[in-house]
Amino acid sequence: MTTEPTTAAPEAKAELPLESGISIGTTISVxxxxxxxxxxxxxxxxxxxxxxxxxxxxxxxxxxxxxxxxxDLEHFLPCRRRARGTMSTAYVTPFAQYATAYADPGAAVFVDAEHMAATAVLDLGTKETPGHTDHRAKLQPTKTAAYQALLVINGRAQGQQQLAEFVEDWNITAQMKFFNSEGEIQTGKALAAIRRITVENLRKVDSEEQQLSANRTAFESVKATSQEPIPTLIYYTCKPYADLAARTFVLRLSILTSDKAPSLVPRIQNLEEHVEAMGNELATLVQDAIKGAMPVLLGSYSKGG
CATH class of the missing domain: 1.20.5 (Single alpha-helices involved in coiled-coils or other helix-helix interfaces)
Known part of the structure; x- marks a missing residue:
């Protein structure tokens, strides 16, 4: 049987489509x-x-x-990842409503009695899972107009006309009463005494001459008088803040006679005690409004680095 020699199969060649325009071995520049x-x-x-x-x-x-x-792509999401921001108010009730409605576990309220303010840190968190502390509610009560007017004149010299107008403007709102060492003075008489003050300046010189010595003593006295009894104490009763109870401030009235015209200086007695008592009252109001939903602590809070 005769065997015919086999012919090797032709080598397959890869061909690129004609439309590519790129041949094998071509260097491409990108x-x-x-x-x-x-x-x-x-x-x-x-x-x-x-x-x-x-x-x-x-x-x-x-x-x-x-x-x-x-x-941060949060603003592209359907809702925020977590609540944050600050709610501010001057009244206790809306402060407590917001704080209790949005408080997370571990939230707390800090009352700064010295500065009459309270802050609820709603995302304070716990020891195991501390929060970012950037969701807060702030309570900053505002002074009433009557209390603000009182602080403006406290310890500042007032002319007779200025003090008289102050009494006339705030007498009804603040329920003012006037006293001296003899008792209470009617408002009309107290105003008349403030408007008309007489300053008496008396000088007395005592001189003594001896053969070997001489002695001279000078005495000078200034006295302020009026046809009506001059008040030395003013009782000023007003609500210092909207949510706080009315409080009576006692002003001691002094008369300065060094200038051409006398001036009067009203000064609140024991103002620091009033401030402390008002701060404690604010803390009590906040605690009652929170109703145990979270701890209420005296002090302030600041986030660490």
Missing amino acids: PDQFIEAMREGLTATAVHNAVKEAVLTTWGATALHEDVKVH
Whole structure:
């Protein structure tokens, strides 16, 4: 049997489509912009993965290139990831309503009695899961007009006309009463005494001459009088803040006679005690309004670094 020699199969050759215009062995030149775009895409992906990994780990930190910026995409989401912001009011009731409605576990209220203010840190958190403490409610009571007017004249010299007009303006709102060492003075007589004050300046010189000595003594006295009894104490009763109870402030009235015309200086007695008592009253009001929904502490709170 005769065997015919086999012919080797022709070698397969890959051919590119004619429309590609690229032949085998051709070097392709890619624009630098394309390469840079690819690098930026890879960098962005790496940054995204690094930030995601950092958030999910305990440490929450990662190393990024200085030119890379992390963008917050929360405003593209259907809702915010968590509540934050500050609610401010001058009244206890809305402060307590907001604080109790939006408090997270671990929330607390801090009452700064010295500055008449309260802050509810609603996302304070717990020891195990501390919060960001950027969701708060602030209570800052505002002084009433009568109390503010009283503080304006406290310890400041007033002319006769100024003090008389102050009494006339605030007598009904603040329920003012006038006293001296002899008892209470009617408002009309007290106003008349303030408007008409007589200053008497008396000088007395006592001189003694001896053969070997001489002695001279000078006495000078200034006396302020009026046809009506001059008040030395003014009782000023008003509500210092809207939510606080009415309080009576006692003003001691002094007369300065050094200038051409006499001036009067009203000064609140024991103002510091009033401030302390009002701060404690505010703390009690807040505690009653919160109704045990969260702790109410005396002091202030500031977030650490």
